[in-house]
Amino acid sequence: MPRFPGNTRNNDQKGTGTSLNPKKAVSDPDHNRYGNHLNFDEVNDLVKPSGESLELVHEWLREHGIEDDRLSYSPAKDWVKVSMPVADVERLLDTKYSVYKHADGTHAVRAPKWSLPTHLHKHIDTIQPTNSFLRAAPKKSNVMPVAGEAQEMSDLAAVQRVKAQDPSPDLTVAQACNVSAVTPLCLRTLYGTLDYKPQVPGKNKVGLTNYLGETNNRSDVFLFLQQFRPEAAQAAFQFQIEVIANGDNQQTPNNITQLAAGKDLEGNLDAETILGIDYPTPLIAYNTGGSPPFKPDINTPTNTNEPYLTWVRYVLAQRNLPQVISTSYGDDEQTVPEAYARRVCNEFAQLGARGISLLFASGDSGVGEEGTCFANDGRNTSTFLPSFPAGCPFVTTVGGTKNFDPEVVAFDPRNGYVSGGGFSNYFRRPSYQDEAVKPYVASLGDQFKGLYHKRGRGYPDIAAQGQLFQTVWNGTIRRLDGTSASTPAAAAILSLVNDSLLAAGKKPLGFLNLWLYKRGYQAFTDVLSGSATGCGTSGFPAVKGWDAVTGFGTPFFPKVRAAALNSSRRN
Numbered sequence: 001m002p003r004f005p006g007n008t009r010n011n012d013q014k015g016t017g018t019s020l021n022p023k024k025a026v027s028d029p030d031h032n033r034y035g036n037h038l039n040f041d042e043v044n045d046l047v048k049p050s051g052e053s054l055e056l057v058h059e060w061l062r063e064h065g066i067e068d069d070r071l072s073y074s075p076a077k078d079w080v081k082v083s084m085p086v087a088d089v090e091r092l093l094d095t096k097y098s099v100y101k102h103a104d105g106t107h108a109v110r111a112p113k114w115s116l117p118t119h120l121h122k123h124i125d126t127i128q129p130t131n132s133f134l135r136a137a138p139k140k141s142n143v144m145p146v147a148g149e150a151q152e153m154s155d156l157a158a159v160q161r162v163k164a165q166d167p168s169p170d171l172t173v174a175q176a177c178n179v180s181a182v183t184p185l186c187l188r189t190l191y192g193t194l195d196y197k198p199q200v201p202g203k204n205k206v207g208l209t210n211y212l213g214e215t216n217n218r219s220d221v222f223l224f225l226q227q228f229r230p231e232a233a234q235a236a237f238q239f240q241i242e243v244i245a246n247g248d249n250q251q252t253p254n255n256i257t258q259l260a261a262g263k264d265l266e267g268n269l270d271a272e273t274i275l276g277i278d279y280p281t282p283l284i285a286y287n288t289g290g291s292p293p294f295k296p297d298i299n300t301p302t303n304t305n306e307p308y309l310t311w312v313r314y315v316l317a318q319r320n321l322p323q324v325i326s327t328s329y330g331d332d333e334q335t336v337p338e339a340y341a342r343r344v345c346n347e348f349a350q351l352g353a354r355g356i357s358l359l360f361a362s363g364d365s366g367v368g369e370e371g372t373c374f375a376n377d378g379r380n381t382s383t384f385l386p387s388f389p390a391g392c393p394f395v396t397t398v399g400g401t402k403n404f405d406p407e408v409v410a411f412d413p414r415n416g417y418v419s420g421g422g423f424s425n426y427f428r429r430p431s432y433q434d435e436a437v438k439p440y441v442a443s444l445g446d447q448f449k450g451l452y453h454k455r456g457r458g459y460p461d462i463a464a465q466g467q468l469f470q471t472v473w474n475g476t477i478r479r480l481d482g483t484s485a486s487t488p489a490a491a492a493i494l495s496l497v498n499d500s501l502l503a504a505g506k507k508p509l510g511f512l513n514l515w516l517y518k519r520g521y522q523a524f525t526d527v528l529s530g531s532a533t534g535c536g537t538s539g540f541p542a543v544k545g546w547d548a549v550t551g552f553g554t555p556f557f558p559k560v561r562a563a564a565l566n567s568s569r570r571n
Helices: 021-027 040-047 051-063 086-093 153-158 184-190 218-228 230-237 256-261 265-278 307-316 338-353 431-444 483-503 513-518 557-567
Strands: 098-101 107-110 206-210 240-244 283-288 324-327 329-332 357-361 396-402 422-428 456-459 462-465 469-473 476-481 531-534 537-541
Touching (some): 021 338, 040 338, 206 483, 218 230, 218 469, 324 483, 357 483
Parallel strands (some): 240 283, 357 396
Antiparallel strands (some): 469 476
């Protein structure tokens, strides 16, 4: 699939290589176009390739016997897709594909390098699948076994300190929350949504993504809501699941192998968290598989395509989308070819321009998992390991916290979980971060010198609770750690902000970060204790203001809502 560069007019965002002025304007609260998000056709017009680029690529493909009627296109024609035998691809790209096996036993068909005719270099950004070894993994860790770890539903009353049915509006965080078991009631009380009733469900929607054979098991979600948000229980059978590229949507019980692999732990966590907070706001789950361009055999799994590309191409082709979408997946940035990462990041920017807020998890290994902190530069240079897509400047990245008064950086010594954070090596720090991030980097001095990119895009942007979430899986209660808990929790809170905005006749938040770094940060509760430990170091510390482990802190709905209402324009 060749990807063409977008039209490069009005390019003013350093280090991104796409046309951004119209996108930036609609997301900047100081601009008179703030909130006037682009529609489906306007975004496609903004990113479509030139006629010259299209014709040159068509000529090149025809020279190799690939006629136009074999091609399919994205709505903007900035992606072209063609299926062909491996041998033909190898001749086209002057390369050799092989089956690569990871240490964990998974396989991928990839080429270490590939070539294009010189005259096409400025017309094609990337071709995939080629040399991307991205293995998107859920940012989730199951807590190491502790007493009562897999509790039967009947035992749960001993863990939940306050009944979920008809909670008092005067409920305190101390009454609603338990440090050993985080529930929707706790989150709604802690973040101030307990007394808020969604006003425009249907007009406002929220979404989540599933990859790697995950789905949201409706029976488990029903049991969870029945216990923790009883009035929402039927929503377990009502939320929409869209299957993309043969994604999984198995609703029958897991077999022994699937149980051993923890299938749907991630999917259940995401759906249960969002519905537990946002009901009755409609939820849409996107279950993305892959459409591998190679015929699978016993050595090659059926899903070898990069999941973000498959998903983002699908949603960009849809005219109606949820205003907030939560993604709990990511991988080490260095495993992703830079050109590919930039193109996917710019696809995310298109969604932001359409008024969609994309939230991604920051990772669960601090600045890097112990024993893995080496660059893949052939010299094993010591380095921190930033995550992708967390480091994309066009998404809002979410770190994790624990405890309640006050919240601190999430970490769990039982399984090595630490909230992730850091600085991208691919994406330079966007101008919207300068005022907040420059002083933080300066405060670090020479600490961690040479281990991170001081001028890189810093993340996370915000944080939320991310430890010991009660999750129903296989009919029992599990407790899960991870920024994959933080991300749907934050998405749910921000979705309710959109509900309030839309009910007031105003625009949804859209791409959050320009508003967040200029004004919105004041509505978040600063986290001052803890650090993103890892790579044998103490990692980036939490400090007053923005930091590279919790961003600006956690959302308090009444304040965020008020700040958004004061900034947003009317429809």
